[in-house]
Amino acid sequence: MHIVVPIKQTPDTTATLTVDASGRISWGDAPLIVNPWDEFAIEESLRLKEKFGGKVTVITMGPESAKEALKQAVAMGCDEAILLHDPAFEGSDTVVTATILAAAIRKLGAVDLVFMGKESVDGNSAQVPPALARRLGWPLLAYVGKIREIDPAGRTIVVERILEEGRQVVRAPLPAVLSAMQMNEPRYPSFMGIRKAARMQIPVWTAADLGLTPEQVGAAASAARWPSVFAPPKQEIQCEFIQGESPEEIARILVDRLLAEKVL
Numbered sequence: 335m336h337i338v339v340p341i342k343q344t345p346d347t348t349a350t351l352t353v354d355a356s357g358r359i360s361w362g363d364a365p366l367i368v369n370p371w372d373e374f375a376i377e378e379s380l381r382l383k384e385k386f387g388g389k390v391t392v393i394t395m396g397p398e399s400a401k402e403a404l405k406q407a408v409a410m411g412c413d414e415a416i417l418l419h420d421p422a423f424e425g426s427d428t429v430v431t432a433t434i435l436a437a438a439i440r441k442l443g444a445v446d447l448v449f450m451g452k453e454s455v456d457g458n459s460a461q462v463p464p465a466l467a468r469r470l471g472w473p474l475l476a477y478v479g480k481i482r483e484i485d486p487a488g489r490t491i492v493v494e495r496i497l498e499e500g501r502q503v504v505r506a507p508l509p510a511v512l513s514a515m516q517m518n519e520p521r522y523p524s525f526m527g528i529r530k531a532a533r534m535q536i537p538v539w540t541a542a543d544l545g546l547t548p549e550q551v552g553a554a555a556s557a558a559r560w561p562s563v564f565a566p567p568k569q570e571i572q573c574e575f576i577q578g579e580s581p582e583e584i585a586r587i588l589v590d591r592l593l594a595e596k597v598l
């Protein structure tokens with residue numbers, strides 16, 4: 335099986351976003367990591383490779399520094415890595431991001447499965463997986479919590495999707511696009527993997543390599559715009575610890591206070 339895992343390099347989940355008066359967004363000096371949801375997709379893809387053979391290719395659209403995220407995926411066990419980078423990609427919205435990823439996946443040739451994270455922890459739109467499936471014309475199985483079975487010869491996959499109401503079992507033909515929920519315990523990079531990643535020359539594919547014109551990518555092609563970005567107004571919160579001789583008394587004072595504030 336050939337599995338492609340598109341990953342995004344994101345700020346650490348503990349990072350705080352700030353917006354200054356001119357609308358400039360910053361994550362400060364937060365370390366950059368592989369989007370945590372993508373780690374579940376990497377782990378599951380590696381397990382499928384171990385079971386069925388084949389290879390796992392990891393791709394990302396991002397700046398040169400995103401090679402570090404690709405190297406972490408290689409250190410975990412992915413076989414090949416490709417960076418999609420071109421100044422023309424700047425300003426791409428989620429649909430254009432999907433266009434670029436789809437072009438790269440087509441260029442890779444025979445692919446059985448695309449495995450993504452359910453969303454990024456910075457953009458948080460969860461739009462890229464459905465947009466990518468649409469671009470490729472493949473079925474989308476989003477929010478996958480478990481792969482029940484894969485039949486590479488019969489070209490079918492059966493998964494459990496995690497919904498608010500419960501779980502849904504879905505069967506689809508391959509190739510398909512999957513997005514991962516928390517479905518496993520991602521492995522740590524191995525020593526051999528780290529050495530392989532350190533030596534690896536990661537190819538960089540530009541818009542021209544993907545057969546895309548400058549008009550098809552970046553801000554020029556993107557319908558979504560960010561006309562203004564601002565921080566939400568600060569909320570003034572006063573905290574009061576209710577004191578009392580007993581839990582009953584504290585509860586009575588709390589109820590009186592909630593009634594007085596018209597909360598109850």
Ligand SMILES: Cc1cc2nc3c(=O)[nH]c(=O)nc-3n(C[C@H](O)[C@H](O)[C@H](O)COP(=O)(O)OP(=O)(O)OC[C@H]3O[C@@H](n4cnc5c(N)ncnc54)[C@H](O)[C@@H]3O)c2cc1C
Nearest residue numbers: 340395425426427428431450451453454457459460461462
């Ligand atoms: C108007 C506008 C301008 C923007 N300009 C820029 C810009 O200049 N530079 C910039 O970096 N971003 C820019 N973005 C954000 C960028 O387009 C989104 O971050 C990107 O499309 C992914 O969306 P998301 O983070 O919501 O991902 P989600 O849809 O939440 O991510 C779901 C999954 O998709 C995959 N995925 C997401 N992004 C990538 C990626 N880049 N490569 C590979 N796989 C991926 C991962 O598997 C991820 O788990 C812009 C967005 C808008 C709307």
